[in-house]
Amino acid sequence: MLPTILTTNDTTLASALSNAINNKTKPLGSLGRLEQLALQIGLMQQTTKPVLHDPAIIVFAADHGVVAEGISAFPQDVTWQMVENFLCGGAAINVFARQNNIALQIVDAGVNHEFGERNGLIHRKVASGTRNFAQQPAMTAAQCQLAIQNGRELVAALSGNVLGFGEMGIGNTTAAAALMHKLTALPVADCVGAGTGLSADGIRHKQKVIEAAVALHAGVSEPLDVLACFGGFEIATMAGAMLEAAARRKVLLIDGFIVSSALLVAARLQPDILDYCVFSHQSDESGHARLLQALQVNPVLKLDLRLGEGTGAALVYPMVQAAVNFLNQMATFGSAQVSEKSAD
Known part of the structure; x- marks a missing residue:
């Protein structure tokens, strides 16, 4: 059973928010875009006085069996090594989260490594990586459902009303590209990019692997079946977390290509989830711009990022704060006794 997400569409409240925004000095x-964000967040929270508190970013990590097909420039061990880096506070997401006072949670959703009990690591391992979807479905239906439920439970335990999403998993741009192709019907070539830094030949090989896998699993079409067949445990856990967060009317800060692929799955299941999403940036991963277009959404930033980890979500948070703060704190023409524009 998936959570029910309610639309934020409320014409009376939207009018009140627009009037409040337009009457500022x-x-x-x-x-510009800050006004759109203020309106969106007011509608999410059902108030003309929105408040942000206890922001958090969850980084979901997992491994992918499709790495056996030679689709990554880095070995699979980099997944667990980067989790160790997160836990030691040395990654980009650690830096940006600290800078903006955002709590950071690291989740082992399916890394092919045993970390043991570690401070700061949340254990939600479904299995030690997915199977190779070039040969068989990446996960069983039961594993997919468990991952989604894990994500929901993680969000249910959070107190804040702003949640960013990040990921780590060697091979996950291949999974994301396959999900994008299956759920948007865009050509595989439009979905595939360099990922961790593939050459042109590497990108072509990656495309061929996905095309062959899509042909192998040609009968798969429903969103949850597509997720189970081509996704990763971090992507499925993230999709569940997104659905739960939107059902609780949290602000969702969406990062780059892989996070957006999880959101694509969630949106195919519950389209109103898009009302709660702030798309932080347009990634330099080539498929991301087309994925954003398919979702009919506009990112806030374009910084040529392609790191993942939730870095875009951390960087956009000050923009979200600014939108809420101007709505709540900026004077109106009347309160500041400033003359308004004369009628033409």
Whole structure:
């Protein structure tokens, strides 16, 4: 059973928020995208006075059996090594989360490594990596459901109302590209990119692997079946977390290509989830721009990032804060006794 997500569509509240935004001491529309964010977050929280508290980012880590097909420039061991880096506070996401006072959680959703009990690591391992989807479905239906449920439970335990999403998993751009192809019907070539830094030949090989896998699993079409067949444990756990977060009316900070592929699955299951999403940036991974277009959404930033980890979510959070703060703290023309624009 998936959580029910309610639309934020409320014409009366939207009008009240628009009036509040337009009456601030500024030319109409002059705060641009921040005004759109203020309106969106007010609608999420069902108030003209939205509040942000206890922001968090969850980084979901897992391994992928499809790495056996030679689709990554890095070995699979990098997944667990980067988890260790997260736990030691040395990765980019650690730096940006600290900078913006965002709590960071690291989740082992299916890494091919035994970490033991470690401070700061949340154990939600479904299995030690997925199977190779070039030969068989990446996970069973039961494993997929467990991962989704794990994600929901993680979010249920959080107190804050802002949640960013990050990931780590060698091979997961291949899984994301396959999910994108199956759920948007865009050509595989439009979905595949360099990932961890593949050459042109490597990208072509990656494309061929996905095309052969899609042909092998041609009968798979329903979103949950597609997720189980081509996804990763971190992607499935993340999709469950997103669904639960939106059902609880949290602000969802969506990172790059892999996170957006999890959101794509969630949106195919519950389309109203998009009302709660702030798409932090357009990744430099070539398929991400087309995926955002398929979702009919606009990212806040374009910084040529392609790191993942939730870095875009951490970087966009100050923009979200600014949107809420101007709505709550900026003077109106009346309160500041500033003359408004004369009628034409």
